[in-house]
Amino acid sequence: MAGQRKASRYVVPVAVAGVAAATIGLVPALAASGDPDLPEITAQQLIEKIAASDTQTLSGTFRISTDLGLPSVAGLLPSAVPSGPGGSASADPSAKLTELVSGSHTLRVAADGPDRQKLTILDGSDEYSLIHNGDDVWAYDSASDEVFHEKAEKGEGPHGKAAHGKASEKELPATPKQLADEVLKAAGDTTSITVGGTAKVAGRDAYQLVIKPKQTGSTIESVKIAVDAANGTPLKFTLDSVSGGKPVVDAGFTKVDFAKPAADTFDFKAPKGAKVTEGAADKAGKDAEDEFGKGFGGLFGDLGKGAKGERGAKGEKGGKGGAGEPEMIGEGWTTIARIDTGAPAPETGEAPKEVQGFLDSLGDKVSGKFGSGTVFKTKIVNALMTDDGKIYVGAVTPDALVNAANASK
Template structure:
């Protein structure tokens, strides 16, 4: 992570006058992972001291705690992470998970391809086992009912294994890294508290307050709580809380709560963690007998498997969408090219009718449209094909569409 400025950094200093502002804005708005994109919302640094609590730790300012996260350099660890996501999506009987994974996998892809598996983290509760031994060896296992999916990086090799289907994905570290860079952020699902915290701390400005909100114990370890809250009204985000290990500076727990209250939208935390070096055998993998093995280059060529490359530079806010507003109230907008509104099926099928039933009809100066809502992300699709998406209220989307008319 890049170093952060002091508590008295000015907004002009943070924003700069180059493409960094565009990068900060664009990082927040790629559906359907605004659940993670909102975690990347900007942070205005507010000095604060840790309240007394249990455990009893030395006082620390918000800036010092952020610096501690930035300086954290944990190389070896193993542990168990509980990862829960509650966007408040309609119950489709499990179909939503299949649609998310299938959209990334494509008809002829491998179920062991990591791009198709980790989208499952976007809904429900999951248990992950993680291990790392430096930059050359990592392992993440998604524990399912009577099944397990593992992604293993061991030197130059990257293996994915789905025990349910007995399928194996194999690629090289360079190849896998290239594929990850080519995929849209929607397929890059952070899987650990540190991943989520890194996203949350990528950019800074004055739209958010950051304080130290006491102390807590996570997985038996003493930790400080970093509390991130929007200063702006109109956002669906309530707060982001990050439990930071007092000794190592590594985030141990990440919780994102909505402005509407209730259960967390994202709650990811270690239930057990050790910073001892894992056994070398942890990272060794040999395809089981009879397993179907798909090489990474083959998977990349399979129909529907290669993710479309963005047109232009998304990092600078170009590439097909614009960003309206700033901070937590930023809204991504683009033209879907689907004039006439939601798509309709042929032969008696009515996809538009089905999708429309999941949304709310709205009108405004822009015309007519449909708003699709979750507990965090709202999206407006107008009848002339324009799309507005953000972690903002329905009214904010309508106002943005009116202003852009």
């Protein structure tokens, strides 16, 4: 037990970096060329167009690039997702999909209603496919020749819940429309929403919806969503940071077709000789994917709760959560989660060398009325971990975190 407590001290900052990565989500976005001449439309009308969109079928190819401003995590993430007996197979989505939070990737997608979706990640000559077909979820990693399979409980849809509140199966990555819905839910007095011109997306005319914080202190410069002018389907999602440089998320459809994909697109049979892992017994993997699946939409959902003053974990407006649960501070885009880990910050030399080097590259030492601590930085999500084991995390500047910690004393 003592060893576990000791390990938790330096695992917490690494987990914070993981949370930052998870908030970016897995969202196809835009590759634009040319500005089509379209009829004028108001932001309200464009939002209504998105809400009325009911695209059930599509197929296409897109590129996704992410830049969190993080140093390389090579050699760190694999240890967090074990393989072999008691661990996760290499084809398990909870392990594989984390690769999308850094670098650039090409993906193929297909969808036929809520019961059939397919995503294929192309990595050189290797492919990784994630397929949802009715009550089955399959994943295949050609590099390792491993298959992951999970069967939904009878009567549960693709995003339903199994008995006792457990997720019935792993969710596929969020669509642009789902992400757009989460962002729009968070809009309120703290948000500016305008139409920022037009764009050409994979040969289709689109309007650009531009969403910006009105508050100071947020790390988010803007969220841009390109919306298909004909059917209202969100085609673009670009996230820019106030720190400038490359977008945090910049990915785009290079081809898109709204016709119904062929039925055999979603067929899958494990190749002969491939190792097959059944996911039902892998609760740790399920829980990890459930958290990862919340993605960027989850972050904006929390921001929206802060803006709208929804009730805390104890049922009290603005109240503190239970043990280990976050207390939400502030509102809107500058909402900060305060978490009391109960574990002191790691001491220098306590973590393994490669982990300590990663943490040092992320963190800056700070001090104030709260005492002292370390700010761990990305281009969007920053976290302050105090020396007495409290964490302040949000899409806000380091100064905002220090001010929140000082005000909590």
